Amino acid sequence: MRWIDRIPKWWLVAIAVYLAGAPFVPEPHLVEKWRMLTEGSLSKPIDIFDFFLHNAPMVVLAIRLWRDAQRRREGNN
Numbered sequence: 461m462r463w464i465d466r467i468p469k470w471w472l473v474a475i476a477v478y479l480a481g482a483p484f485v486p487e488p489h490l491v492e493k494w495r496m497l498t499e500g501s502l503s504k505p506i507d508i509f510d511f512f513l514h515n516a517p518m519v520v521l522a523i524r525l526w527r528d529a530q531r532r533r534e535g536n537n
Contacts, residue, residue, distance in 0.1 A: 464524050472524055476517040490514045 481488045493511040496502040502511060 461523070461527065464520060465527060467520075467524070469524065469528075472517065472521045476521045479514050479517050482514070 480490050483489065489510055493502060493507065493514065496507060497511065502508060
């Protein structure tokens with residue numbers, strides 16, 4: 461997982477924010493796909509792929525932040 465540590469944090473944040481909101485009009489895909497998931501209508505392969513595509517940068521960012529916090533905590537002990 462060292463490859464995640466080499467990606468600049470600002471870059472991960474920028475990509476996560478962009479893909480979370482894209483396309484911005486009329487409704488972000490992420491909002492649409494989460495709504496479809498909760499309604500049970502997320503069944504087409506392209507919609508499932510799109511759901512993972514728009515969530516992936518946020519997952520990578522969360523892993524990076526968690527690893528940074530772990531490293532900080534281990535450094536303080």
